Amino acid sequence: MPFCWKSSTRGAFLALLLLDGMRASAQVDDTTPSIFSGSIIAAGNNEIKYTTTLTINGKSFTVLVDPAGQDLWIKRDRIDNLDVTGIPTAIQYKLYDGGEYVGGEVAFAEVTLGNMTVKQQPLLTVYSNPITWINESSSIDGVLGLGYRSPGSPTILSALGRYVSDSKPEASGADTFLDNIFKQDPDVSKNFITIDLARGPDLEEDQGNLILGVRAHNDSVNATYIEGIENESVPVPVFTEGTGDWTVLIEEITVNGNQVPLGSSNKTTWKDAVVALLNTAAPRSVFSEALRDDFYNQWEGGVQLKTASGTPGRWHIPCTQPATATVKIGGQRYPIHPIDLTEITRTEIDGKPYSRCLSGIAASAPGQFQDKKYEIVLGADFLRNVYAMYNYGESYIPPSENSTLALPYMKLFSKTDPVQATAEHARVRTANLSKFPPEYLPKAVGGDTTEDTKDPATNSDTDSGSSQKNTKKPATRGVGSEDRGRFPALRDPESEISEARHLNGIGSSHQI
DSSP states (O other): OOOOSSOOSSSOOOEEEEEEOOOTTEEEOTTSOEEEEEEEEEOSTTOEEEEEEEEETTEEEEEEEESSOOOEEEEGGGOOSOEEEEEEEEEEOTTSTTTOEEEEEEEEEEEEETTEEEEEEEEEEEEEOOOHHHHTOSSOOEEEEOOOOOTTOOHHHHHHTTOOOTTOGGGGGOOOTTHHHHTTOSOGGGOEEEEEOOOOTTSSOOOSEEEEEEEEOOTTSOHHHHHHHHHSSOOEEOSSTTSSOOEEEEEEEEETTEEOOOOOOOTTSOTTOEEEEEOTTOSSOEEOHHHHHHHHHTSTTOEEEEETTSSEEEEEEOTTOOOOEEEEETTEEEEEOGGGTEEEEEEEETTEEEEEEEEOSEEOOTTTTTTSSOSEEEOHHHHTTEEEEEEOTTTTSOOOTTOOOOOOEEEEEEOOOHHHHHHHHHHHHHHHHTTSSOBOOOGGGTSOOOSSSBOTTTSSBOSSOOOOOOOSOOOSSOOOTTTGGGSOEEEESSOHHHHHGGGOOSSSSOOO
8 A cells, every 4th residue: 555644643754755757777566666665773873774775787785775865885895796987986974973974986777666676776885984873883784865965965966966977877867866756757746755654653763664665657556645745735845945954944932822933043034033943863862951941941830951061951841740832833833742752761769769850952053053044953863754755856857047946845634633743742751751750840840849968960969059930921022142041950960962962964964
């Protein structure tokens, strides 16, 4: 059965459905969708990793699926019988391991994914790979990019563009694996993939299988799916055109009906709005520190912690206290499940184990978005609440001075019912807490009411705090940097720098 948005919530998975025609060099069964499994793994700086299996020259390989990058590369010691061009090149992974380069030679090979085969697919055979955890992994053979083009990318095709040989005429028309699907169909409305991030059985974890669906364009393909995404959502254009980033303009964020000040520092952004990057590889969204604090200050009973160095840290939230949050994009409000906004953690007080719930949204590190055209990241905690379609337009066609090309855009379909989500939060969080030590409540709701007790994070005397309960309705404005000190504070073992590492994702910076 082709994938549709009415998917099961048992077992988290990533689903991509590619609908389009194939170029002459590819072979596709256009009556049966290609469904092939993989898995979600945890590795490297808290990113979410997706793997799947493809076949190169008849041999199976396990590769990381990079929804952002455009290139395909394989470790050299894992593959042979390639048509090697001798062209050296390097692919930089900017968000990963300090922006290291993966180096190798360009080659051509027959590549099969599901029931789809590309006869002459350019790829990189890697001989230099400083990304340690991939290099040392015995189960990961390389990376498959499914991103859309931006100026200067993909790297392999840029290298091939400088390669001229009568014996290699196909080099001049080489494309990315995804472009080999899109390029020959004149109907650019079919040039899209869809992604559905579902939940694990307890709703709190990403675990389970990766499911990819690929098929050629067919008018009879899954009419229910097409109606669901096309008729009930509006196109949201990529806001930072030409960057390769899947960015949107956030018009509003609310918590419990109160609007959170967005406070954009980008002078080119619309007033009272902020540009966000959609990133499936980030398990948690990343906000500016002020926006993160204003967001969680709306949460009844919430208390901000301090880091070990005394700077503002994460928020301590009563585990069973829900909040109703929405993000407005393209004129549509998308509710966020309250289970996605906090996480259960373990701590120790005077040698005794306790649990507590902390804010899930990370605060950005200083200067983290300095060279970016976006100011926040919406990660899997947001994307689990929407069914997302990414239309590539005609990004595979090099623009000319007089050309008019279809531009990339997105469509988002809300999956979260706020009333149902609130009921689920109470049931699921209570059940999950039973697997943890007793909850250590925030001071604001009657937990630690003395100032001279041992701190749960550092097991040392707290140097600030209050026994005052925060029972008033939160102010719309929230807690800014100038008045944050008026609120109760504890110490938090996690620094803002470690929080910001949640941003990291697979491959290039052009995340979906």
